[in-house]
Amino acid sequence: MAHYRASESKREQFRRYLEKAGVLDSLTNVLIALYEENEKPNNALDFLKQHLGVSGPEAADVEALRVELAELRQKYELVLEENKELKAKLLHYEPPQEDGNAE
Template sequence: MAHYKAADSKREQFRRYLEKSGVLDTLTKALLLTSKDVVLVALYEEPEKPNSALDFLKHHLGASAPENPEIEALRLEVAEMKEKYEAVLEENKKLKTKLAQYEPPQEEKRDE
């Protein structure tokens, strides 16, 4: 009976450890059910619990895998496109201001 309570106590400590570190929330949101179970067992069986259970999970679930070079290239392209977009918006604003100098005011257009 004492062995049963010790095991429950150990499980409860482990559950609180996972809750406190945010792991349970992350796992609940993730749809990695089979991988999650395996990683949780590995974390449970770790003799020395890591300081960050969340980092442990990310590492073992592959969330910290190196970036695909294609993804990095796309990120750079998006950043360049954003810069170009901002430049075009600024140019558009300047051209509208310049055009407004040469257009007659709205009231004069109606009188004609």
């Protein structure tokens, strides 16, 4: 019987901790928002994460960023190649000067 009261006391302490930290209010508000949704989401857990502010970026956003990164890497390689070609042309028309002696 003493063990039962000890665990009940721990539960009560934990409940007070959650209440004091605002966790119970946040969970209650999100659950109410889910309940009041006219069209229930396919994934309730994602809904909770999104409304609690703990979800990561959307999959579509991640994919768009991956595509943009690939495009930018390709552009970067093209610019590096163009830079290399322009330097070669410049050397063809203007030979490098010796240690600043040609003033």
